[in-house]
Amino acid sequence: MSKDAYFNPKSETSSRSEIEENQSRLFRLAVHQAFENSLFYKQYFKRLGMKPEDVHSIKELQKKKFFTTKEDLRKNYPFGMLAIPRLGLAEMHATSGTTGTPTLGLHSAKDLDDWGEIAARSLVMSGLSKGDVFQITPSLGMFSGGFGFYHGGRKVGATIVPASAGFSKRQIQFMVDFGTTMFCAIVSYAFRLAEVAEDMGMDLKKQTKARKGIFGSEIWTREMKKKLANTWDMDPYDIYGFTELYGPGVGNDCRIHDGLHIWEDYFLVEVIDPKTLEPLGPEEEGELVFTTLRKEAMPLIRYRSRDISSLFDSLSCDCGRTHRRYKEITARSDDMIKVSGVNFWPSQIESVLLKEDQVGPEYRIKISKTGSSDLMIVEIESKEKILDRSKKEVLSKKLAKDLHDRLLFSPEVIVLDPNSLPRVEVGKTTRISDERKNLSMQ
Numbered sequence: 001m002s003k004d005a006y007f008n009p010k011s012e013t014s015s016r017s018e019i020e021e022n023q024s025r026l027f028r029l030a031v032h033q034a035f036e037n038s039l040f041y042k043q044y045f046k047r048l049g050m051k052p053e054d055v056h057s058i059k060e061l062q063k064k065k066f067f068t069t070k071e072d073l074r075k076n077y078p079f080g081m082l083a084i085p086r087l088g089l090a091e092m093h094a095t096s097g098t099t100g101t102p103t104l105g106l107h108s109a110k111d112l113d114d115w116g117e118i119a120a121r122s123l124v125m126s127g128l129s130k131g132d133v134f135q136i137t138p139s140l141g142m143f144s145g146g147f148g149f150y151h152g153g154r155k156v157g158a159t160i161v162p163a164s165a166g167f168s169k170r171q172i173q174f175m176v177d178f179g180t181t182m183f184c185a186i187v188s189y190a191f192r193l194a195e196v197a198e199d200m201g202m203d204l205k206k207q208t209k210a211r212k213g214i215f216g217s218e219i220w221t222r223e224m225k226k227k228l229a230n231t232w233d234m235d236p237y238d239i240y241g242f243t244e245l246y247g248p249g250v251g252n253d254c255r256i257h258d259g260l261h262i263w264e265d266y267f268l269v270e271v272i273d274p275k276t277l278e279p280l281g282p283e284e285e286g287e288l289v290f291t292t293l294r295k296e297a298m299p300l301i302r303y304r305s306r307d308i309s310s311l312f313d314s315l316s317c318d319c320g321r322t323h324r325r326y327k328e329i330t331a332r333s334d335d336m337i338k339v340s341g342v343n344f345w346p347s348q349i350e351s352v353l354l355k356e357d358q359v360g361p362e363y364r365i366k367i368s369k370t371g372s373s374d375l376m377i378v379e380i381e382s383k384e385k386i387l388d389r390s391k392k393e394v395l396s397k398k399l400a401k402d403l404h405d406r407l408l409f410s411p412e413v414i415v416l417d418p419n420s421l422p423r424v425e426v427g428k429t430t431r432i433s434d435e436r437k438n439l440s441m442q
């Protein structure tokens with residue numbers, strides 16, 4: 001195999017003019033079809049006094065502040081956003097809905113085929129090929145994660161081990177027995193698997209062949225990537241996607257590991273200022289907004305992702321792909337925390353903590369209120385057990401100082417023994433608990 005393998009070389013490396021012409025044609029078609037087939041969009045356009053003929057480019061929609069939001073999807077649960085006859089609905093997925101009505105991803109057979117295509121491109125970008133044994137550790141259920149890898153892995157022609165979530169000892173056993181060469185996981189679960197292998201008395205670097213991996217679903221910093229690379233002795237790849245837009249496979253980072261390529265023949269991506277809702281230029285940080293260009297069952301026009309990123313100015317990449325890159329996601333707009341008057345993202349804390357070699361990848365942040373002031377406690381585990389209490393003290397003081405230098409306030413840092421914090425076997429790890437939110441809800 002050449003250094004740069006592509007699943008679909010023609011599309012992945014097509015010229016910029018081809019990409020842009022294709023995108024603008026597909027965009028106009030998508031707007032027409034959304035108007036014709038989706039009652040939601042027909043009414044929306046009518047409310048704004050617009051016809052699809054008025055929309056020549058995204059600019060007309062930007063001027064009208066035309067957006068689709070998570071709330072729109074919730075209000076139209078379950079089938080209000082469906083834009084094909086009910087009979088054509090082939091598969092559906094749902095978010096966990098822990099914060100209210102779940103949002104759905106609805107797919108026709110063609111949508112599933114398209115999802116397979118973009119996921120396959122992303123998997124090949126991450127090193128998957130036909131000879132691989134590919135183990136899927138995210139759940140194969142209503143969560144879109146597992147199925148994205150399944151649809152993509154099938155297209156690539158790899159041997160798929162659809163282990164699904166949980167049963168970590170069995171996961172490790174499968175890896176050994178079936179000779180798994182690549183696996184996909186929610187970021188924190190890749191560390192959990194390594195711990196379980198260690199508990200089983202195994203040296204996973206020697207006893208498994210899993211030297212390739214693709215991870216996503218949780219926001220993760222470059223520091224977390226470095227720890228994952230060391231733990232599994234691999235070059236980890238970052239995949240992006242969410243249920244409302246197919247699932248994993250919307251974007252992926254290449255071997256250069258500098259931003260993720262977004263498939264511009266499937267999505268038109270913009271960045272907006274989440275406060276003013278005005279579009280931002282390349283290299284400016286804001287919220288990612290997606291328009292689907294080929295989606296049949298549930299097309300989305302200017303869907304606000306809440307993910308914070310920026311588009312790259314550069315349109316070329318050393319991997320040979322010509323599709324635009326965006327910065328890896330380091331925050332969601334609703335995750336901003338305010339403590340003692342200081343605003344920050346949880347990922348800023350992660351990148352400070354994980355720079356320290358003596359700590360493991362697990363941490364928890366607890367925020368509460370004592371009297372009128374905010375209290376923040378950061379719990380982190382040392383990588384090895386530290387018997388000397390004074391050494392533990394030194395480490396926690398150092399981390400508190402590092403956090404103070406970055407955030408300009410001083411949280412309390414508690415260094416725990418390895419394996420002290422709760423582990424998640426299925427789904428995403430919740431690392432932040434904000435008791436102040438519970439208080440205000442009572």
Ligand SMILES: [Zn+2]
Nearest residue numbers: 254317319321
């Ligand atoms: Zn690239």
